[in-house]
Amino acid sequence: xxxxxxxIFPEINTSEETLSNTNIGLDDKSITQKLKSVQLPGNEKLxxxxxxxIFPEINTSEETLSNTNIGLDDKSITQKLKSVQLPSEETLSNTNIGLDDKSITQKLKSVQLPGNEKLxxxxxxxxxxxxxxxEETLSNTNIGLDDKSITQKLKSVxxxxNENIISENETxxxxxxxxxxxxxxxxxxxxxxxxxxxxxxxxxxGSMPPHSKTVEEEGILIDNFQLVKNGKFQETEILNxxxxxxxxxxxxxxxxxxxxxxxxxNEKGTQELQKMTEKYGLETVQTxxxxxxxxxxxxxxxxxxxxxxxxxxxxxxxxxxxxNKIQVSVSLDQKNLSAKxxxxxxxxxxxxxFNAPTAVCKAAVLYVFRTLVDxxxxxxxxxxxxxxxxxxxxxxxxxxxxxxxxxGNVETSQTIADTLYNALGIMASSQGTMNNFTFGNSKxxxxxxxxxxxxxxxxxxxxxxxxxHMTNSRLxxxxxxxxxxxxxxxxxxxxxxSGGEGLYKGGNGVIRKIRFLEQMxxxxxxxxxxxxxPGLNGGGDGLVGRNYVERSDGKIxxxxxxxxxEMNAGDVFVIETPGGGGVGKS
Numbered sequence: 001x002x003x004x005x006x007x008i009f010p011e012i013n014t015s016e017e018t019l020s021n022t023n024i025g026l027d028d029k030s031i032t033q034k035l036k037s038v039q040l041p042g043n044e045k046l047x048x049x050x051x052x053x054i055f056p057e058i059n060t061s062e063e064t065l066s067n068t069n070i071g072l073d074d075k076s077i078t079q080k081l082k083s084v085q086l087p088s089e090e091t092l093s094n095t096n097i098g099l100d101d102k103s104i105t106q107k108l109k110s111v112q113l114p115g116n117e118k119l120x121x122x123x124x125x126x127x128x129x130x131x132x133x134x135e136e137t138l139s140n141t142n143i144g145l146d147d148k149s150i151t152q153k154l155k156s157v158x159x160x161x162n163e164n165i166i167s168e169n170e171t172x173x174x175x176x177x178x179x180x181x182x183x184x185x186x187x188x189x190x191x192x193x194x195x196x197x198x199x200x201x202x203x204x205x206g207s208m209p210p211h212s213k214t215v216e217e218e219g220i221l222i223d224n225f226q227l228v229k230n231g232k233f234q235e236t237e238i239l240n241x242x243x244x245x246x247x248x249x250x251x252x253x254x255x256x257x258x259x260x261x262x263x264x265x266n267e268k269g270t271q272e273l274q275k276m277t278e279k280y281g282l283e284t285v286q287t288x289x290x291x292x293x294x295x296x297x298x299x300x301x302x303x304x305x306x307x308x309x310x311x312x313x314x315x316x317x318x319x320x321x322x323x324n325k326i327q328v329s330v331s332l333d334q335k336n337l338s339a340k341x342x343x344x345x346x347x348x349x350x351x352x353x354f355n356a357p358t359a360v361c362k363a364a365v366l367y368v369f370r371t372l373v374d375x376x377x378x379x380x381x382x383x384x385x386x387x388x389x390x391x392x393x394x395x396x397x398x399x400x401x402x403x404x405x406x407x408g409n410v411e412t413s414q415t416i417a418d419t420l421y422n423a424l425g426i427m428a429s430s431q432g433t434m435n436n437f438t439f440g441n442s443k444x445x446x447x448x449x450x451x452x453x454x455x456x457x458x459x460x461x462x463x464x465x466x467x468x469h470m471t472n473s474r475l476x477x478x479x480x481x482x483x484x485x486x487x488x489x490x491x492x493x494x495x496x497x498s499g500g501e502g503l504y505k506g507g508n509g510v511i512r513k514i515r516f517l518e519q520m521x522x523x524x525x526x527x528x529x530x531x532x533x534p535g536l537n538g539g540g541d542g543l544v545g546r547n548y549v550e551r552s553d554g555k556i557x558x559x560x561x562x563x564x565x566e567m568n569a570g571d572v573f574v575i576e577t578p579g580g581g582g583v584g585k586s
Contacts, residue, residue: 170192170193170194170195170262171192171193171227171259171262171263171265171266172190172191172192172266173190173191173192173263173266173267173269173270174187174189174190175187175188175189175190175191175270175273175274188277188282188286189270189273191266191269191270191273192266193262193265193266193269194262195258195261195262196447197249197254197255197258198251198254198445198446198447199249199250199251199254199255199440199445199447200219200220200242200249200255201219201220201242201245201247201248201249201250202217202218202219202247203217203218203247204438204521204523204564205250205438205439205440205441205444205445205446205520205521205523206438206439206440206445206446206447206523207219207406207438207447208406208410208436208438208447208523208525209353209406209523209525209564210353210407210523210524210525210562210563210564211352211353211562211564212353212404212406213351213352213353213404214402214403214404215401215402215403215404215405216245216246216247216402217247217404218353218404218405218406219247219249220241220242220244220245220247220248220249221245222241225237225238225241227259227263228263233260233263235256238255238256238259239252239256242255250440250442250445251445273285292377292378292380292382293380293381293382293385294382295375295377295382296377296378296379296380296381296382296383297382297383297385297386299373299374299375299377299383300369300370300372300373300382300383300385300386300387301337301338301386302337302373302375303369303372303373303374304332304334304337304338304339304369304372304386305334305337306372307332307372307424308425311330311332311424311425313329313330313331313332314329314330314423314424314425315327315328315329315330315423316328316329316330316419316420316422316423317345317419318415318418318419318422318429318432318534319531320354320415320527320531321527321528321529321530321531321560321561322352322354322561324347324350324354324396325345325346325347326343326346326347326397326412326415326416326419327343327344327345327346327419328341328342328343328346328416328419328420328423329341329342329344329345329423330342330420330423330424337386338386338387338388339369339386339387339388340387340388340390341365341387341388341389341390341420342390343361343389343390343391343392343395343397344390344392345392346392346395346396346397347395347396348394348395348396349394349395349396349398349399349400349403350396350403352404352407353404353405353406353407353408354396354407354408354411354412355396355397355399355403355404355405355407355408355412356396356397356399356405356408356409356412356413356416357399357405357408357409358391358397358398360408360409360412360413361389361391361397361413361416362384362389363413363470364413364416364417364420364469364470365384365387365389365416365420366379366383366384366387367417367469367470368417368420368421368424369383369387370383372426396408396412397412397416406525407436407525407562410434410436410449410470410471410525411433411434411436411525411526411527413469413470414430414431414432414433414434414468414469414470414471414527415432415527417469417470418430418432418455418469418533421455422534422536425458425536425537426457426458427455427456427457427458427536427583428455428456428457428462428500428502428506428533428534428535428536428539428542428580428581428582428583429455429533429534429535429536429542429580429581430452430453430454430455430462430468430469430506430507430533430542430580430581431451431452431453431454431468431509431528431533431542431545431577431578431579431580432527432528432533432578433452433526433527433528433545433577433578434449434450434470434471434525434526435449435450435451435452435524435526435545435575435577436448436449436523436524436525436526437449437450437512437522437523437524437573437575438522438523438524438525439485439487439514439516439520439521439522439523439567439573440520440521441519441520441521444484444485444486444520446481446484446485448475448476449467449471449473450475450510450512450575450577451465451466451467451468451475451509451510451577452465452466452468452507452509452510452545452577452578452579452580453465453466453495453498453499453506453507453508453509453533453542453577453578453579453580454466454468454506454507454580455468455500455506455507455533455535455536455542455580455581455583456499456500456502456504456505456506456507456535456536456539456580456581456582456583457504457583458504458583459504460504461504461505461506461507462499462500462504462505462506462507462579462580462581462582463507463580464494464499464507464508464509464510465494465507465508465509465510466507468580478492486516486517486518486520487514487515487516487517488514488515488517489512489513489514490513490514490515490572491511491512491513492510492511492512492513493510493511494508494509494510494511495508495509495510495511495543495576495577495579496508497543497579498542498543498576498577498578498579499542499543499579499580499582500532500533500535500539500540500541500542500543500579500580500581500582501539501540501582501586502535502538502539502540502581502582502583502584502585502586503539503582503583503584503585503586504539504582504583504584505582505586506533506535506539506540506542506579506580506581506582506583507579507580508579509542509543509545509576509577509578509579510576510577511574511575511576511577512574512575512576512577513550513572513573513574513575514572514573515570515571515572516567516568516569516570516571516572516573517569517570518569519566519567519568519569520566520567521564521565521566521567522564522565522566522567522573523563523564523565524547524559524561524562524563524573524575525562526545526547526561526562526575527545527561528542528544528545528561528578529544529545529546529547529560529561530544530561531544532544532578532581533578533579533580533581534581535581535582535583536581536582536583536584537583537584537585538584538585539581539582539583539584539585540581540582541581541582542578542579542580542581542582543578543579544578545575545576545577545578546558546574546575546576547559547560547561547563547573547574547575547576548574549565549567549571549572549573549574550571550572550574551568551570551571552568552569552570552571
């Protein structure tokens with residue numbers, strides 16, 4: 001191997017013939033912060049091009065791809081499909097549409113390809129709370145069609161519909177039937193891309209206020225706004241929305257650029273779906289979409305079958321730093337290969353922002369059971385079919401407008417995942433927080449989530465300094481952080497000794513120190529600063545995290561789990577993230 005351009009795959013066996021093409025993308029100056037990898041095998045049965053930094057593994061061998069094409073040229077497809085092996089050449093190219101989302105440069109986000117019933121067919125994601133939220137968003141989206149076959153709509157949070165956090169903006173494109181028939185008025189596909197905007201208004205820069213009391217304090221509310229009309233981007237109209245309200249967006253030019261990037265991602269998705277439909281026919285494609293979901297359902301049922309037969313009903317409770325709790329009971333039905341996940345006993349709706357919309361709770365459940373599946377399947381709505389999820393009305397997992405919800409997506413979701421893993425007896429709690437750190441002023445806005453220790457599991461140790469569960473976004477490179485913002489990253493190191501002891505040890509958290517070079521407002525939204533991430537089966541708890549400020553005069557200012565603080569030039573914000581719990585007695 002003379003040259004390989006990649007940042008994910010340990011090995012990409014490209015031939016001499018394809019090596020001349022491995023520089024694709026290096027001249028793409030608009031992708032300044034996203035690393036890309038390229039595979040260009042020459043055989044027509046292999047993936048011709050793949051540019052991704054999402055998937056750790058893509059097993060697209062000649063044998064696999066030749067099998068995934070079974071029956072594509074045969075209209076009696078329902079009689080020929082014995083199993084579905086995806087992603088295939090066409091479906092995988094669709095899952096890469098997020099790479100056209102070029103303006104949201106520091107965080108890899110998610111793209112969904114809902115089917116004609118608004119159920120998720122394929123999802124490319126790094127942040128699981130977005131997954132199920134998109135499906136619920138689509139079910140509440142009324143996409144009006146004009147004289148074009150493709151219509152763009154923007155939807156942010158609609159609290160009565162129980163959706164996601166305010167800084168997640170979703171663009172949805174409907175793709176109608178290409179023929180001029182009565183079918184033309186009914187969309188045949190929806191393509192949606194969801195991106196986290198660095199600031200969308202609210203009471204603090206970064207739109208992640210630690211102490212918001214209502215959803216209006218978390219940013220601008222957008223509900224079913226048509227972003228592209230008659231092929232024209234409605235810039236003036238969306239700017240009016242972004243600058244309206246009591247707490248308008250601070251950097252509308254960045255919002256506009258991000259929205260245009262999301263539209264580009266949707267356009268890529270619609271183009272690929274059109275190609276697929278033209279090549280194989282709409283009926284064949286829609287049949288495959290159903291098989292993809294059926295296959296996911298079968299895979300989850302297979303995972304339930306593997307769980308211990310003794311786990312007929314298990315109850316687990318996790319406590320937040322403010323003494324509120326998530327309680328879940330998991331009942332497995334080995335006869336029907338299904339599971340009931342009941343959150344009865346969870347705390348009622350809170351006056352704080354740790355309320356989690358129902359969609360976020362379902363996404364956390366989906367994530368946990370998807371991780372139990374050994375098969376290489378795309379994440380889709382079929383995974384939820386064997387699961388009955390009970391969310392008590394009036395609880396913090398069923399908040400009503402105008403409840404604040406910003407921490408529900410990023411903090412409560414982590415606790416839900418850990419509580420489920422504990423109930424299933426699979427692994428100890430991980431750091432249980434995203435350590436959401438924001439800073440900014442009228443000129444700059446920045447938001448990051450910070451890694452910590454993962455929990456140990458049955459027969460494996462936890463991992464140091466890693467994003468876990470409901471977040472998988474990467475940190476901004478230090479050079480880029482210091483180039484774009486008036487800060488210095490003084491220390492970023494593993495926090496030795498913070499992982500829980502046990503037969504299998506929990507992973508260590510990290511220490512992160514950022515010095516400010518000018519006055520800004522900083523915020524921390526975190527958890528497990530009071531309550532330790534618990535171990536499992538006698539394993540030790542992970543060490544709690546810590547937030548504090550080192551003032552330029554040498555004074556130390558201790559902060560709680562959630563805090564907003566004014567930073568002056570020379571002050572240092574220090575975040576020590578929790579470790580994961582251990583498993584078993586050492």
